[in-house]
Amino acid sequence: MKxxxxxxxxxxSHINPELQGHFSEHLGRCIYEGLFVGEDSDIPNKNGMRTDxxxxxxxxxxxxxxxxxxxxxxxxxxxxxxxxxxxxxxMINTHWGGVVEDNSFGTHEFMELCDQLGCKTYVNGNVGSxxxxxxxxxxxxxxxxxxxxxxxxxxxxxxxxxxxVDFFGVGNENWGxxxxxxxxxxxxxxxxxxxxxxxxNPEKKIFKVCCGANADDYEWTDVxxxxxxxxxxxxxxxxxxxxxxxxxxxxxxxxxxxxxxxTDKEWYMTLKKTLKMEELISHHTAIMDKYDKQHKVGLIVDxxxxxxxVEPGTNPGFLYQQNTVRDALVAGINLxxxxxxxxxxxxxxxxxxxxxxxxVILTDGENMVLTPxxxxxxxxxxxxxxxxxxxxxxxxxxxxxxxxxxxALSESVSLGKDGLVHITITNSSxxxxxxxxxxxxxxxxxxVNGEIVTGEIHAHNTFDAPETVKKEDFAGCSIKDNxxxxxxxxxxxxxxxxxx
Numbered sequence: 001m002k003x004x005x006x007x008x009x010x011x012x013s014h015i016n017p018e019l020q021g022h023f024s025e026h027l028g029r030c031i032y033e034g035l036f037v038g039e040d041s042d043i044p045n046k047n048g049m050r051t052d053x054x055x056x057x058x059x060x061x062x063x064x065x066x067x068x069x070x071x072x073x074x075x076x077x078x079x080x081x082x083x084x085x086x087x088x089x090x091m092i093n094t095h096w097g098g099v100v101e102d103n104s105f106g107t108h109e110f111m112e113l114c115d116q117l118g119c120k121t122y123v124n125g126n127v128g129s130x131x132x133x134x135x136x137x138x139x140x141x142x143x144x145x146x147x148x149x150x151x152x153x154x155x156x157x158x159x160x161x162x163x164x165v166d167f168f169g170v171g172n173e174n175w176g177x178x179x180x181x182x183x184x185x186x187x188x189x190x191x192x193x194x195x196x197x198x199x200x201n202p203e204k205k206i207f208k209v210c211c212g213a214n215a216d217d218y219e220w221t222d223v224x225x226x227x228x229x230x231x232x233x234x235x236x237x238x239x240x241x242x243x244x245x246x247x248x249x250x251x252x253x254x255x256x257x258x259x260x261x262x263t264d265k266e267w268y269m270t271l272k273k274t275l276k277m278e279e280l281i282s283h284h285t286a287i288m289d290k291y292d293k294q295h296k297v298g299l300i301v302d303x304x305x306x307x308x309x310v311e312p313g314t315n316p317g318f319l320y321q322q323n324t325v326r327d328a329l330v331a332g333i334n335l336x337x338x339x340x341x342x343x344x345x346x347x348x349x350x351x352x353x354x355x356x357x358x359x360v361i362l363t364d365g366e367n368m369v370l371t372p373x374x375x376x377x378x379x380x381x382x383x384x385x386x387x388x389x390x391x392x393x394x395x396x397x398x399x400x401x402x403x404x405x406x407x408a409l410s411e412s413v414s415l416g417k418d419g420l421v422h423i424t425i426t427n428s429s430x431x432x433x434x435x436x437x438x439x440x441x442x443x444x445x446x447x448v449n450g451e452i453v454t455g456e457i458h459a460h461n462t463f464d465a466p467e468t469v470k471k472e473d474f475a476g477c478s479i480k481d482n483x484x485x486x487x488x489x490x491x492x493x494x495x496x497x498x499x500x
Contacts, residue, residue, distance in 0.1 A: 004439065025072050064119050188227070190211070245301075
């Protein structure tokens, strides 16, 4: 019997809804076919946006969406994507698949999508191949209400009112595809470029995101924080957040492994790799603490998730992969980690939203499939805008060989806006279930409801069998002597909603 302890009196930090954010890039079939089909499509749509996908994402309570990249962002010139679609520039997407990009999805379409979704906007600017003036003009085009060349151009293109840009990234992966820069060089560029990301509306301040590290490149974080951080009281602040990218790759970047055909060893390899997120956040936070002890700058994990070999027969540059119970565990573990570090982690964006990498939705023509990862996000949505509670779970080690041993269980607990205590637990063991007794200190437990995502480890949803893995009711939790009593099955992600 494992013990779960919750102290509802100790609220540790606020869990921003944006910890469950998402990412959409002009890559493969994420934007085109996945989100945007055009107004003339036979697929049901509203102003070109797929109705079925939009409704599914609204049910999941998507809080924020990042666009247009990714590597694509640092070769994206925003003026190519405005004005009449028939006059927009056509180009080759040199990063992803060598296909023609017709720019029919641009700024206006992205803002329309976010409006339909009811989510916040995260726009990524071009530092790698763009100019300061280009970035400044884009911000003016999107957010300036007064009289100016860019505001007039926006109005000419059919949008009278300015939009709200909630988050703005000043470059992307500038240590790699965004320019192969040194941290010292990027830090100086960031100071310059962010100057012109102006807050034209003081009541709608843009949250500026500085390009952070690739995985465990701690030197990058140190150099950039040292050169770019200023407190909000000094010079109005240079940055509000710094990013971190980390992908879960079970084998190596040359041979990543199949998304669906994997061994027990590769299951544990994958989950061990994903648990590295805990170490990365802790170490980057320690560096940030040297310069920002008050945690005014947020850590923004705006690219994370599994990265496997593409599905056989698909374009290697489209990064299309299936999604199994293994991905569900990766999602649950990382979301628990983000919750536990919500004092520093302010936003996270899984890569990517539809048809790319660890997506929550797959599409094929007019058909749509919700992945196991979607169902995990749909369970975790109750943590959004909640208060993290102090919690601890007794654990044990599982896995094959010493090299691939991992903790069996992970958890996070919050007090939701609905007044309920929300407990999420993952069980990484392939074959062991665990009896758990849950204690909520100094509290009377009135009732409990549960839901779960579980199944055979290779199980996944296809267009012929779209509900093989889904969120299901969990009736296996009872209340005994004012304690929770339940058994969490092997290879599962569990959510309990407790009335106190």
